[in-house]
Amino acid sequence: MATPQHQASDQSPVPGNPYGAAGEYGQTQAPWNQGPVPGGWGAPAAASHAPRHCRACGGQYAEDFKVRSHMGILIMMKFEHLNGPFCRDCGIAVVRQMTTRALVLGWWGPLSLVIFNPFTLIWNLLGYRKFSKLPPSTPAPGRTHLDTGPAVLRRPQAYVTLIPIAWAVWIISQALTHSS
Template identity: 55%
Template sequence: MTTPPYNSQPLTPHTAPQGPAATYPAGSPQSPYGYGQPAQAPMPGCRVCGAHPAEGFTVRAHQGLLVVMRFEKLDGPFCRTCGRAVIRQMTTRTLLLGWWSPLSLVAITPFTLLWNLVAHRKFSKLPASTPAPGRQSLPEGTPVHRRPVAYVALIPAAWAVWAITGLITHAG
C-alpha cells in the first residue's frame, strides 16, 4: 500500500471480477473506473414556455450609433415557436438599427444577420411542441421579410453603394 501525497488515507488495491462476463451495475464501487457512467441530466425545456424539445442556441441583435455600438444576445434553450419569435424580433431590430456606424455597416451587422440565419435554421428543424402547463409560447408574428420596418436596411445599403461608386468613378 502507498500513501498519496495529498491524502492521509492509504490507497488500496482494487479487486474486480475478471473475464468477459464481468458486469458492473451503475454506481458500483467494484467497476474498474470506480463508478458507473454518470447519468445524463435531462434536457432543459424552452426558457420561455418550458416545451420540449428545445435547442440551446444564442440569438443576437446589434445596434450601431456612429461611433458607439450596442450588442444584445439572448441565450437558449428555445423551442421551435419561441426561438423563431425571438429571432424575428431581434433580426428586425438589427435590420432597423444595425447599420448606422461604419464598422457595423461593413462587418458586424452582416455577421449578426448570418448568425441569426443559422439559429433560424436550427429552430426550424425542431418539431412543433406544446408549452408546459400554465405557460404560453411567444407569438411568432409575421416573417421578417413581411415587416416594413425591416426594409429600412435598404437606406444604408443604397448609401454604401452610392459612396463606393462615387469613390471608384472619381478616383482617377
C-alpha cells in the same frame, strides 16, 4: 415522472467570438420581455445535466442557441443577446424580433455597418435554420409560445436596411466611375 436522459451536448458558442464574455441571462431587454412573466422565464437553466426545455414556454424540444441583436450609432455600439434554449416557435419568434431590431438599429456606425451587423444577421440566420428544423413542441401547461409574428421581410421596419444599402451602392458606384 421519468427524467429524460438527455445529455446536454457541449455546444460552446463560437470560439473567439467578438462578443467575448457575455453576461448572464436577463441582461438584454427585448421588447417582449418586459415585466414579470409567470413561470420561470429568466430563471437560469443552471444545471447542465437538466433536459433542455424551452425557456419561454417550457416546450420539450428546444435548441440552445444565443440569439443576437446589434445596435451601432456612430462610435456607440451595443451587443445584445438572449440565451436559449428555445423551442421551434419561440426560437423563431426571438430570432425575428432580434433580427428586426438589428436591421433597424444596427447600421449606423462604421464598424457596425461593415462588421458587426452583418455578423449578427448571419448568426441569426443560422439560428433560424436550427430552430426551424426542430419538431414543433407543446408548451408546458398554462404557458404559451412566444408570438412568432410576421416574417422579418413582412415587417416594414426591416426596410430601414435599404438606406445603408443604397448608400453603400452609391459610394461604390462613385468610386468606380471616378477611378476610370
